[in-house]
Amino acid sequence: MTTQTAISPAGITSGGAPLRIGSVALTVRDLDRMTRFYRDNIGLSLVETRRGLSRLGVGDDVLLELIHDPAARLVDRAEAGLFHVAFLLPDRASLGHWLRHAAQTGVRLQGASDHLVSEALYLADPEGNGIEIYRDRPSEDWSWAGDAVDMATIRLDLDALAAAAPDTPWDGMPADTIIGHVHLQVGDMEKADAFYEDFLGLDVTSRVRGAAFYSYGGYHHHIAANTWNSAGAGPRPTGTTGLHSIEIVTADPALHARLAARAKGQPSDAPTFTDPWGTVLRLRAA
Template identity: 40%
Template sequence: MGFHMKPTTFVGHVKIKVQNLERSITFYEEVIGFKILERTSSSARLTTDGKTSILSLEQPEHVVPKQGRTSGLYHFAILLPERSDLANIVVHFREKGIRFAASDHLVSEALYLYDPDGNGIEIYTDRDPSKWNWIDHEVEMTTIPLDIENLLMCQVAGQSWSGMPEGTVMGHIHLHVSELAKTEEFYVKGLGFDVVNRFAGQALFMSDEKYHHHVAVNIWNGVGVPKPQENSVGLKAFTLIYANEEVRQEAIDALRRMGAMVTEEKNIFITHDPSGNTIELAV
């Protein structure tokens, strides 16, 4: 979990837009296992430890369904503390009849599903970083079927799924973008990440402090795709947590030198990547 605390730069929070807040709250509480930290008539901040929020839901006015062939959210990824937690939620999903996909990425083991609005969700655990294979500054990752039966063998006797464990964090975010060259420059030269894996000229995986990825981007929705409507289901924004004011200011200065706009609201600096994805820069 050291990849999701200072001094590493990491994704601390994700805000998504939904069509029906009540329906979404029910899903994220009963299926995924979050608790409500705060809520209003149009939004809810969700928590695993009762103190901090890693995911927020918002129902925009005149909301429209998720739009295809646009930039925006591919999935947000929830990182569980223990492999046994992943095994427990597999059993939980099976008991509730929830459909999900499951993959082994060498660096991690992951489940994939969608919320009621089609927002993509990954739930995963990392393998020990000592077992990650680095070749010429790139970490080896792939997608192969997850050995579910082997995973279930790590369940602790008498233990069952009782919601997201307290040590759960937002592990990473994966985005649809309209192109890769300017996007790489924005995240690397601007925000300060390193490219740690290039996938077939179609996707980039980027991180700080040699994590397998804090942010990934792909062009699988097509090159040159537009950003979605402001009131459509999907990504509202995600928050990057910097180690201190100095490091954040370095990123802000770098972004402005590149011509990217950075605005400030209540000591939160807001910027947009070249595809229109909104990013909040926090400390």
């Protein structure tokens, strides 16, 4: 492993690191229903819509693409693919505001956790894709032991979180909401390390049984992978719902050039990588 930094610089965010997640694309069977869910329940704005495609985000920034395939088979939870896509809100007040909105509109949560570096709410969309909505604690408060950041799963006080919300009407996701990370289901952790750590050059910032967390530039993680539901899974079959692709954005020209050079035989302005389970990562310069 080549370590970029052992301790996060003060004020580091997922979006402030030299590498970040830009957008995520999902294959969906019911485009209208899924578009309404991410607009009305999650709070994203509809940036663009055309036949077979909805693009949602904040302002003009696209965070999520929904690609219509009415014949697609619903993905099996034992298959490799998406564990959850994580929307990062700018502060605790924003997360509490979303929680109040969820309660008022009947959004059903699947979990809520304090991870020490962050506070997170978990749910699923109508086709079973996992979603995390979270906020980070200040990076100067994260605890590191060498290259490993201290993360845990502790009960989150939802009443206290809701009390942090402003007493104003909900008006959708804040303008500086981004995708903070993507958590994947994979078939084998050694193969995941070989791809995300050795090939792409990400740091491993934490390990727990059956999972690893990968980062660049001192963030707690941009990508995670686990085998909790999918141990032994092979490449995803075509024609299923769920994860289509992930956009990786690089702010460092040298890093972009280094990664683009590894995508042999592809245009330098749009290189892509495919992990051992068929997850496509598209590289874009900021």
